Amino acid sequence: MIPIIILAAGEASRMSQPKQLMRLQVQSLIGRAVQTDQSVSEKVVVVTGAHHKLVEKDIAHLDVMTAHNSNWRTGMGSSIRVGIQNILICASNCNAIIIMLCDQPFVSPSLLRQLIALQQQTDKTIIASAYRGTVGVPALFDKSLFFELTALDGQVGAKHIMSRFASQVTSVDFAEGIYDVDTPEDFNRIKEIFTNL
Numbered sequence: 612m613i614p615i616i617i618l619a620a621g622e623a624s625r626m627s628q629p630k631q632l633m634r635l636q637v638q639s640l641i642g643r644a645v646q647t648d649q650s651v652s653e654k655v656v657v658v659t660g661a662h663h664k665l666v667e668k669d670i671a672h673l674d675v676m677t678a679h680n681s682n683w684r685t686g687m688g689s690s691i692r693v694g695i696q697n698i699l700i701c702a703s704n705c706n707a708i709i710i711m712l713c714d715q716p717f718v719s720p721s722l723l724r725q726l727i728a729l730q731q732q733t734d735k736t737i738i739a740s741a742y743r744g745t746v747g748v749p750a751l752f753d754k755s756l757f758f759e760l761t762a763l764d765g766q767v768g769a770k771h772i773m774s775r776f777a778s779q780v781t782s783v784d785f786a787e788g789i790y791d792v793d794t795p796e797d798f799n800r801i802k803e804i805f806t807n808l
Contacts, residue, residue, distance in 0.1 A: 613727055613751065614702050615648040616694035617641070619713040620660025620683040629662040630792050631713050632669055635805050640792065641666055644713045645673050651723045652709075654702045658690045659683075676701065688763030695761050708757075710769050711749035716801060717787030718749055725783045726751045736779040737772070742788030746773055746780060 619641050623630040631641040638646075641657065648655040656676045659666045660683025667677050678697040682689040691710060698708055709726060711718060726738045726749060736753035739746035747770055752760060759772050773780050792798045 612653055612702070612705065613707050613709055614654035614656065614698045614705050615652045615709045615711065615723070616691070616698060617644050617648065617655065617657045617711055617713050618687060618690045618694065619644075619666055620658050620663075620680045620687075620690045622661040622683075625794050626792075626798075627795065629665055630798070631662060631666050633792065633798055635716055635802060639669050640716060641713045642670055642673065643716055644711065644718065645670050645675050647718055647720055648709075648711075648723070649673070649675065650720045651727075654698065654705070656694050656697050656701075657713075658694045658697075660690065685764070686766035687768040688765055691763055691769060692761045695757055699757075705754065707751050707753050709749055709751045710760075712791065714792040715749070715788060715790070716792070716805070717785075717790055722783065722785055723749060729781060729783055733781055735781045737776060737781070739773055739780055739782045740785035740788050741782035742785050746770075746782050747788065749785075 619631045632639045656678055658678050658680050660680045663679045678693050680690045680693040730738045730751050736755055738751040740749050790801050
């Protein structure tokens, strides 16, 4: 069992509303992420921040653990730290964790299982998703990197760890990883894709 942390603490200042709650086919982005993860792992932690009350209300019916990052303004590093700290409370014997964002709607159970399977097949400590000529999240991190992850600060995210330990990174192709929701235009483009699926 590999726990999954969903980072959903941002303010989404470029959107006219909390992007965590924006809906694709009647389902919120955060709700979609939680349900995807729960089909793969028994332990899922959603790290909330700017809109924590609204986000927690939206996913209350999914029986998922939430962890509020009161320091969300300092950046993604603090959210990763909060997520790992809460995972270690409920799953102290876990050997790895997966970190993902709530605004990548094309993340699938199949992709997450590929990350886990590749970690089991190799001795690599980081299994990342590959898209647009780079690697990123969703990504699996071995427990040997938990300290490094909890030491992240400010706007520095998990990609910093991937760069530092580049020789320990292998990846799974995730072409759809290019689609995330940062602007209204991004969301409209993704909605159009979903409409045509």
